[in-house]
Amino acid sequence: MTARDVAARAGVSVTTVSRVLNDKAVDLTPATCERVRVAARELGYQVHPAASALRRGRTGTLGLVVPDIGDQYFHRIARGVEDAIRPQGFGIVFCDTDRDASLEDEAVDMLLSKGVDGIVLCGGGLDDDRHLRSRRWHNTPVVTIGPHRLDFPAISADDVGAVAALVRHLHEGGRRRILCVAGQPTWLVTKQRLVGYHTAVEELGLDDDPKLVVHAGFTAEAGEHAVRQARERGIDFDAVVAFDDYAALGALHALQALGIAVPEDVAVAGCDDIDFARFARVPLTSVRFPTYEMGRAAARLLAPPPGEREEVVAAFGFELHVRESSAPAGRRG
Known part of the structure; x- marks a missing residue:
């Protein structure tokens, strides 16, 4: 017919x-x-959807590239993107790169080959975005979320200020040697958050021992390994600030397994304020970024609603959520 x-x-x-x-x-x-x-x-x-797309010169889909779809940080971004574009009849093609530059490159190739109407790149640049800076994008609109070195519209959060706020908070509780469980050194988000850590440490006159920075990853296993490694090397610390809540929860688990009381002996704080943070055995102090709103903003830049003239916010702040894991030294609650 x-x-x-x-x-x-x-x-x-x-x-x-x-x-x-x-x-x-x-x-x-x-x-x-x-x-x-x-x-x-x-x-x-x-x-026929494909035939309609050809006639319109568009596919009605956006590509969403994330480092780890299992991380709740990116769940919230994805929900924000989807809620913004669904009323306009758009769908999403998800790509998980596992924080691997070659997989990210393959994901972009696949999305471009499918003729998506736009791409949202999440999570911050890998390897300084070298693999993406020289590629051809075939006039496909792109918006980035997080620190990138690409010449596209960007949605950003205050990673520097967030980590600096965590360090200041831990210092107010009497902590002076703060173990920093960072991401990998080639991740731009790691570099941004390290600026916040070092800025606050210098500003407060805290111990700036290079051994206190451990490059790990954004998983519970990475956080657990970083703390055990620090203890095995005899590194003394009275607080842990992790650049990701999953790593912070792994650090907290390692400390408890080693018989180190949290927060009496060592305080712990993380980033991103995932739902599990407040339900941990010792509720976790964390900074929350408005990731849902960031996802919506990225989608509105790529596919603004018809007749929409409202200016899209591109720079977002954070909220510090203080919980039991960072109570002042020597006491709990």
Whole structure:
């Protein structure tokens, strides 16, 4: 069956059939629209999405590239993107890169080959974005979330200020040697957050021992290993600040397994304020970024709602959520 068959059955033009079945019949009567839909059902006719996309010169999809879809930080971003574009009929193609530059490159290749209408790159640049800076994008709109070295519209959060605020908070509780469980040194988000750590340590006159910075990862296993490694090397510390809540929870687990009381002996704080943070055995202090709003902002830059003139916020702050894991030295609660 074709649109011409539906038009003949309903007694209307092919253009009218197209407008009704593509939800663009704003000036047609309800009776005409119903007649077209009844005719289409009776004939078993359906609009072919791929053919419609070709005619429109768009696919109705956005690509979302994330470092780890299992990380709640990116869940919230994805939800923000999806909620913003769903009313406009867009879908999302998800790509998980596992924080691997070659996989990120492959993901972009795949999205471009599918002709997506735009791409959101999340999580901060890997290896200084060298693999992405020289590639061709074929005029596909791109928006980045997090620190990147790409010449595209960017949505950013105050990573520097967030980690500096955590260090200041720990210092207020009497901590002076703060173990920094960072991400890998080639990740731009690690570099940004390290600036916050070193800025606050210098500002407060705390111990700036290079051994206090351990490059690990953004998993519980990485955080646990970093703390055990520090203890095995005889590194003394009275607080841990991790650049990710999963790593912070792993650090907290390692400390408790080693018989070190949290927060009486060592305070712990993390970043991103995932839901698990407040339900930990010792509720975790963390900074929260408005990731849902960041996702919505990225989507609105790529696919603004029709007639929408509101300016999109591109730079976001953070909230410090203080919990039991960072109570002042020597006491709990």
